[in-house]
Amino acid sequence: MxxxxxxxxxxxxxxxxxxxxxxxxxxxxxxHHISLAHYRRNEFIFKEGDKPTGFxxxxxxxxKIFKEGVGGREQIVRMAKPLGVIGYRALxxxxxxxxxxxxxxxxxxxxxxxxxxxTRALKNSDFSFKIIRKLSKELGFSNSRTVTLTQKHIRGRxxxxxxxxxxxxxxEHDGTTLKVYISREDIANLSNMTTSNAIRTLSTFAxxxxxxxxxxxxxxxxxxxxxxxxxxx
Amino acid sequence: MxxxxxxxxxxxxxxxxxxxxxxxxxxxxxxHHISLAHYRRNEFIFKEGDKPTGFxxxxxxxxKIFKEGVGGREQIVRMAKPLGVIGYRALxxxxxxxxxxxxxxxxxxxxxxxxxxxTRALKNSDFSFKIIRKLSKELGFSNSRTVTLTQKHIRGRxxxxxxxxxxxxxxEHDGTTLKVYISREDIANLSNMTTSNAIRTLSTFAxxxxxxxxxxxxxxxxxxxxxxxxxxx
DNA sequence: CACTTTGTATGTTTTAAAGCATCAAAGTTA
DNA sequence: TAACTTTGATGCTTTAAAACATACAAAGTG
Numbered sequence: 292m293x294x295x296x297x298x299x300x301x302x303x304x305x306x307x308x309x310x311x312x313x314x315x316x317x318x319x320x321x322x323h324h325i326s327l328a329h330y331r332r333n334e335f336i337f338k339e340g341d342k343p344t345g346f347x348x349x350x351x352x353x354x355k356i357f358k359e360g361v362g363g364r365e366q367i368v369r370m371a372k373p374l375g376v377i378g379y380r381a382l383x384x385x386x387x388x389x390x391x392x393x394x395x396x397x398x399x400x401x402x403x404x405x406x407x408x409x410t411r412a413l414k415n416s417d418f419s420f421k422i423i424r425k426l427s428k429e430l431g432f433s434n435s436r437t438v439t440l441t442q443k444h445i446r447g448r449x450x451x452x453x454x455x456x457x458x459x460x461x462x463e464h465d466g467t468t469l470k471v472y473i474s475r476e477d478i479a480n481l482s483n484m485t486t487s488n489a490i491r492t493l494s495t496f497a498x499x500x501x502x503x504x505x506x507x508x509x510x511x512x513x514x515x516x517x518x519x520x521x522x523x524x
Numbered sequence: 525m526x527x528x529x530x531x532x533x534x535x536x537x538x539x540x541x542x543x544x545x546x547x548x549x550x551x552x553x554x555x556h557h558i559s560l561a562h563y564r565r566n567e568f569i570f571k572e573g574d575k576p577t578g579f580x581x582x583x584x585x586x587x588k589i590f591k592e593g594v595g596g597r598e599q600i601v602r603m604a605k606p607l608g609v610i611g612y613r614a615l616x617x618x619x620x621x622x623x624x625x626x627x628x629x630x631x632x633x634x635x636x637x638x639x640x641x642x643t644r645a646l647k648n649s650d651f652s653f654k655i656i657r658k659l660s661k662e663l664g665f666s667n668s669r670t671v672t673l674t675q676k677h678i679r680g681r682x683x684x685x686x687x688x689x690x691x692x693x694x695x696e697h698d699g700t701t702l703k704v705y706i707s708r709e710d711i712a713n714l715s716n717m718t719t720s721n722a723i724r725t726l727s728t729f730a731x732x733x734x735x736x737x738x739x740x741x742x743x744x745x746x747x748x749x750x751x752x753x754x755x756x757x
Numbered sequence: 758c759a760c761t762t763t764g765t766a767t768g769t770t771t772t773a774a775a776g777c778a779t780c781a782a783a784g785t786t787a
Numbered sequence: 788t789a790a791c792t793t794t795g796a797t798g799c800t801t802t803a804a805a806a807c808a809t810a811c812a813a814a815g816t817g
Contacts, residue, residue: 424618426663427659437591442599720796
């Protein structure tokens, strides 16, 4: 169960939050333009084709952002973690969402009204610049993914995805188990391969002692070797 | 030969230029922070790994922006046309370039100093917002490309690339010939396929009367059918 | 509780696209 | 203009990954 005691204060006072850099006056006003929503596991936050309702900040939980491709096959373009921003690309480009967001686990999302973002936040050049920086990094990531997903072989793509999950969500207290509960299908959709091939290749990695699998629990046993497999393609 | 008479005036006074929306004072100051460079065909403007030297605007010519992938295989991530902005992603994310830019033809590029961009342009919220919008659109494009390049079959990918070239550069006076002189290898690198397959599939499209080829001149004979081939994957 | 659905695991077959080889045409340089 | 290099065109072979087929376990559902 989530800590439902989380409130707006905790969001604006956390240095990792994008709203942290607003000045006090702006923060005060933000209170009137913000709302919190709770989602269970596997719920849509927004769907491809929806009109953006605001600027979304994932307060707690984990979310996958994906696009539907040929024959409904989905490609995960990004994973979000707490205090990550979601759905802002469509808002800023004034388009409908071209990707969907679904929770991987119980999550808390706060929505900030477009009015506040446009008339207040974006007038603050620190905020604007932070957004520019975020978009630039994400664009760099997306371009890199395009290349690796098209050019690397299955093993390389899967290794890269596992390392990506490690970077994004880190480990449990044991220091080896990935701190994310994700289906084989989602691993496949993250790595541009079929579910069968994700399962098969995970098994191979486990046989080779690079990882250990116990249901959905994945332990990274040899990150260096995964790096090498990822680099080799 | 390029019209070398092009100057800073022509850049700031063109409504399609991002600098058009600066106020007069900012425009005046811009003059002292701008320089023009001329490139011949197939010259590098910047290379993957280079440190960004400034904010670049393609004044005239055509440029491909690409990343090196597995085994040196290149993937074109974007094509630029006059008054398009290049190399700004790396500048704003404060990273080294993660892609290279090479001219497809004789080109003119203007460089604006990072100081002017940071201390002046980005303080103008109209400019910042234009950049945010540009990045957002490009990110949407990149995410879409990831999906189509990984999921569509060869015919779909090539059809999409031809339509992309059409959208970007348009037609010659005859209304059918693509206004870009591009090698089969570049078409392949744009479409995530080998040069052989690009050549082969172009021939097939020509046999099917969707296009006509005469050396590097490509005529789009049936754009609707190309759209259909592109959509079907 | 049985019953259906969903997720995981593997083996087998098929296929799209890469890889390779060869040749012709067009450009470039000596 | 001859020699060389690059680019374009096509056929043939190989291969990586999809597609398909079961089987079985786990998790929901009536």
